[in-house]
Amino acid sequence: MRIIFTVKMDKILLGHGSGGKLTADLISGLFRKYFRAPQLLEGRDAALLEIPGSTLVFTTDSFVIHPLFYPGGNIGKLAVCGTVNDLAVSGARPLFLSAGFILEEGCDMKLLESVVSSMAAEAEKAGISLVTADTKVVEKGKCDQIFINTSGIGCLLPAYRKPGHQYEVTCGDSIIVNGFIGDHAMAVLQARNDLGFSSGVSSDNACLHELVASLVHSGFRLKWMRDPTRGGLGTLLNELALQQHCGVFVEETAIPVRPEVEGLCELLGFDVLTLANEGKLVLVVPEEETAELLQQMKAHPLGQYAACIGRITDQSPGRVVMLTGVGGRRIVHPLLGEILPRIC
Amino acid sequence: MRIIFTVKMDKILLGHGSGGKLTADLISGLFRKYFRAPQLLEGRDAALLEIPGSTLVFTTDSFVIHPLFYPGGNIGKLAVCGTVNDLAVSGARPLFLSAGFILEEGCDMKLLESVVSSMAAEAEKAGISLVTADTKVVEKGKCDQIFINTSGIGCLLPAYRKPGHQYEVTCGDSIIVNGFIGDHAMAVLQARNDLGFSSGVSSDNACLHELVASLVHSGFRLKWMRDPTRGGLGTLLNELALQQHCGVFVEETAIPVRPEVEGLCELLGFDVLTLANEGKLVLVVPEEETAELLQQMKAHPLGQYAACIGRITDQSPGRVVMLTGVGGRRIVHPLLGEILPRIC
Numbered sequence: 001m002r003i004i005f006t007v008k009m010d011k012i013l014l015g016h017g018s019g020g021k022l023t024a025d026l027i028s029g030l031f032r033k034y035f036r037a038p039q040l041l042e043g044r045d046a047a048l049l050e051i052p053g054s055t056l057v058f059t060t061d062s063f064v065i066h067p068l069f070y071p072g073g074n075i076g077k078l079a080v081c082g083t084v085n086d087l088a089v090s091g092a093r094p095l096f097l098s099a100g101f102i103l104e105e106g107c108d109m110k111l112l113e114s115v116v117s118s119m120a121a122e123a124e125k126a127g128i129s130l131v132t133a134d135t136k137v138v139e140k141g142k143c144d145q146i147f148i149n150t151s152g153i154g155c156l157l158p159a160y161r162k163p164g165h166q167y168e169v170t171c172g173d174s175i176i177v178n179g180f181i182g183d184h185a186m187a188v189l190q191a192r193n194d195l196g197f198s199s200g201v202s203s204d205n206a207c208l209h210e211l212v213a214s215l216v217h218s219g220f221r222l223k224w225m226r227d228p229t230r231g232g233l234g235t236l237l238n239e240l241a242l243q244q245h246c247g248v249f250v251e252e253t254a255i256p257v258r259p260e261v262e263g264l265c266e267l268l269g270f271d272v273l274t275l276a277n278e279g280k281l282v283l284v285v286p287e288e289e290t291a292e293l294l295q296q297m298k299a300h301p302l303g304q305y306a307a308c309i310g311r312i313t314d315q316s317p318g319r320v321v322m323l324t325g326v327g328g329r330r331i332v333h334p335l336l337g338e339i340l341p342r343i344c
Numbered sequence: 345m346r347i348i349f350t351v352k353m354d355k356i357l358l359g360h361g362s363g364g365k366l367t368a369d370l371i372s373g374l375f376r377k378y379f380r381a382p383q384l385l386e387g388r389d390a391a392l393l394e395i396p397g398s399t400l401v402f403t404t405d406s407f408v409i410h411p412l413f414y415p416g417g418n419i420g421k422l423a424v425c426g427t428v429n430d431l432a433v434s435g436a437r438p439l440f441l442s443a444g445f446i447l448e449e450g451c452d453m454k455l456l457e458s459v460v461s462s463m464a465a466e467a468e469k470a471g472i473s474l475v476t477a478d479t480k481v482v483e484k485g486k487c488d489q490i491f492i493n494t495s496g497i498g499c500l501l502p503a504y505r506k507p508g509h510q511y512e513v514t515c516g517d518s519i520i521v522n523g524f525i526g527d528h529a530m531a532v533l534q535a536r537n538d539l540g541f542s543s544g545v546s547s548d549n550a551c552l553h554e555l556v557a558s559l560v561h562s563g564f565r566l567k568w569m570r571d572p573t574r575g576g577l578g579t580l581l582n583e584l585a586l587q588q589h590c591g592v593f594v595e596e597t598a599i600p601v602r603p604e605v606e607g608l609c610e611l612l613g614f615d616v617l618t619l620a621n622e623g624k625l626v627l628v629v630p631e632e633e634t635a636e637l638l639q640q641m642k643a644h645p646l647g648q649y650a651a652c653i654g655r656i657t658d659q660s661p662g663r664v665v666m667l668t669g670v671g672g673r674r675i676v677h678p679l680l681g682e683i684l685p686r687i688c
Contacts, residue, residue, distance in 0.1 A: 013682070019574025020618070020679025043587070045430035045570070046403035048500065053397030059390035060442035060495055064480045064487075086389035098404035100493040102446070132495075136408045138686060142488045143408075149444040151404055151476075151495035156392065226389070230363025243387070274364070335364025338357070342482060 012107040017137030026135060030113060034120035035099075037129040047131035049096055055156040057092035059083055062149040066342040068115065070191035072183075072203030073278070075148055076118035078344060081207045081278060082229070083152040084126045088209035089225045089281065091216060092154030094128040100149035101133070105140040115146060126207045128152065160216045167223040167286075169244040173312040174290040176283040178211065178297055179305035180204065181233050182261040185275035188343055189264075199260040204279035211302045212281065220293050224284035227277070230344055231335045234273030236282055237320045238334040244284075248320040250310030250332070273322075274335040276343040284312065356451040361481030370479060374457060378464035379443075381473040391475035393440055399500040401436035403427055406493040410686040412459065414535035416527075416547030417622070419492055420462035422688060425551045425622060426573070427496040428470045432553035433569045433625065435560060436498030438472040444493035445477070449484045459490060470551045472496065504560045511567045511630075513588040517656040518634040520627040522555065522641055523649035524548065525577050526605040529619035532687055533608075543604040550623035555646045559627075564637050568628035571621070574688055575679045578617030580626055581664045582678040588628075592664040594654030594676070618679040620687040628656065 015022035032041065039047035063079045073081075080097065087094045099119065103112065123130055187203040208227065215222060224244065228236040233255070241248040257265075257272050265272045279302060285293055290308055297303030315321075320332040359366035376385065383391035407423045417425075424441065431438045443463065447456065467474055531547040552571065559566060568588065572580040577599070585592040601609075601616050609616045623646060629637055634652055641647030659665075664676040 014685040015680070015682040017574075017685065018679055018682040019576075019620070020579050020681070021677075022681060023575070024678070043583075044434060046401045046434040046436065046496075046498075048434065049400040049402055051395075051397075051400055053395075056393040056395055056400075056497075057390045058393055058440060058442060058497060059476050060444045060493070061478045062444040062446050062480045062493060064446060064482050090388060090390040090392065092390065096402060098402060098495050100404045100406040100444075100495075102406050102408060102491055132403050134405045134493075136406045136686075136688075137682075138408050138488065141485070143491070144482065144486045147446055147487070147491070149404070149406060149478075149493035149495075151442050151444075151493075152390075153400075153402060153497070154390075230361075231367070232363075235364050276363070333365075334368070335362055336359070337364070337366065338359040338362040338481075341358040341361065342480075344480075 010109045012103045012105060012109065012112065012137055014105050014137050014139065017135060023135065030116060031133060034116050035130040037131045039131040049131065051155060057087050057090045057154040057156060059086040060149065060151040061086065062147060063344060064147050064342050065188065065344050066144060067191050068146060070203055071187045073205035074115055074118050075146060076115035077122045078205055078278060079148040079150045080119050080122040080126060081205055082344060083150040084128060084207040084209055085227045087152050087154035088212045089227050091160030092156050093213065094126055094152055094154045094209050096153040097123060097128045097130045098151045099130055099133040101135045102143050102147040103135065103137045104143045104145050105137055107145050112146065126209060157213060157216050167221045169223045169246055169284050169312055171312055171314045172287050173223060173284050174287050174308045175248065175250065175310045176285060176293065177256065177307060177309050178281045178303045180256045180258045181277055181280060182257060182272040182275035184278040185340055185343055186261050186264055189340060199264055201258060201260050204277055206279035206302055208279060208281050208302060211300045214300065215293065215296065218296060220289050221286055222283055226282050228280050228282055229278060230276050232274040232276060234332045235334040237332060241318050241320050245317050247313035247315045247317050248310065249313045250320065251323045252325045254307055254309045256305045256307050270339060273332055274339060278344065354453045356447045356449060356453065356456065356481055358449050358481050358483065361479060367479065374460060375477060378460050379474045381475045383475040393475065395499060401431050401434045401498040401500060403430040404493065404495040405430065406491060407688060408491050408686050409532065409688050410488060411535050412490060414547055415531045417549035418459055418462050419490060420459035421466045422549055422622060423492040423494045424463050424466040424470060425549055426688060427494040428472060428551040428553055429571045431496050431498035432556045433571050435504030436500050437557065438470055438496055438498045438553050440497040441467060441472045441474045442495045443474055443477040445479045446487050446491040447479065447481045448487045448489050449481055451489050456490065470553060501557060501560050511565045513567045513590055513628050513656055515656055515658045516631050517567060517628050518631050518652045519592065519594065519654045520629060520637065520650060520652050521577065521600065522625045522647040524600045524602045525621055525624060526601060526616040526619035528622040529684055529687055530605050530608055533684060543608055545602060545604050548621055548623035550646055552623060552625050552646060555644045558644065559637065559640065562640060564633050565630055566627055570626050572624050572626055573622060574620050576618040576620060578676045579678040581676060585662050585664050589661050591657035591659045591661050592654065593657045595667045596669045598651055598653045600649045600651050614683060617676055618683060622688065
């Protein structure tokens, strides 16, 4: 007689991280329901991938966002988009994804399932396959419900130039952003219920690889491309100025900010330039390509509110200077310290 | 006048995860001191990798071991070896590594540095480059000091057969293990100070890729290869039996177990077959290659105590049967539940 254990659980137990029967149950009962890449289903410790000879792009990100769900997304969607976007702004087509879950003992299985199903839906939309994964469980109180690490592999778009063949950022180049900034941080802040009211702002949480690929394929000279996540637009512009040894000049009134977000920033004393985004892209392009690029971006749902926010200058290299709404000038500093921990 | 902030910290602050100035300080002050791959130093969100057209192997693992330091290793060394070994047992040469750190606010900077320096030393020894990384910080009490995720990319050793061209596991094949089992679990258990005594057992924590590569290059027909980590040898043998639809027969007296580990198992009521290892390898090879393979393994420092522990049978497919030390037979089950949480 063979005894078969079938254990149906509605909470995560330490045993789900044991590497034994319960881990196998979690994989077969939950993860395989949503992730079905052939490489993953082989059940190895590593995935075998065939990628025709090209430059690979490799990235990693851990997600510890609190709360797990917020207007416009959740940690699962974020974990896919965040890694897809790091590949996208490197000029890569996203191909393969790994997932590492750290779960708290007692974590609700339904909650985990809704996170996992969001990951699966977003990965499918983005055309990226989850091919290898890992799950660890820690005792109650030793993590906060669910942490996720995703690493991603992409291949460099052939039409995108390789490092070393980059176009040089030069004086007069335009600085473009694809829409409203600060939405993600404000959506998460409100989901925390720390404020007694709701502004209705949703996170911009989205995968940007299609928008980027369309610009690359149209032949625009994308001289510099990054996503302003943690640290916000202000910190990213400082990175641009420092890395490219150039001055960065932006106009406050040109930066797209939703009135609700602007109002909340005034109320709470936040600088919108330090707020995190999860679906934004900053580009540097030659001045003469600006109009056409903006037109193309605006035709894409994720670029509808794209704007040219400033330009590269040869003054004060390494610094970001902003013409403020009232006509003054101020230096934009990178974020020091932390205003909103666990925003991603 | 330009104000330059120089902040020297001996504890991790939430701001070290902000994506702003403090994150940049942590990267330049600590991580870059130890990790200097050109792709990493470029400071992008993703690493660009040139890999000549070959089959890639991709794996991920999170490490939540408690305590962080134990005889024979620490979480940093483990995070490198664990991922290297997942690549190695897939027949790959390890090439590139990512690291995702989740740090607890207040984590001691010196502690973090000694973990990071161990990672760097182990990665250098293994010839794997850390090319992309991420750091998140959560509030005190929301994780346990340091969690690390590592993902790895390797390329399949040309001499290793590709999936689909695998040798079939057949009746009579030998099952080999490269040395003493259970050392890692026992070393960690003792480091927890839950026991009032020390047995002097060190973890077997080691990178196995060189040992594997030497066997592959010698042309042995490695029909099945895995590392018995969480879940132990017993769980792994069950995976072998289930995946290959074969019977697995092992002899208890042939399985290498240190007398100290055996003694502790008796004392504590543990089954050594369920204890985690971090430098062990299980191989299935044709019977006729067994003697030569064992000879070669024993010449390698990580295979010194290699042994043939049993064979593939056509009886009871899907089951693992063990001839016990006293001459009885028992079925070896995969680990159910958890005996030692956070062992890796």
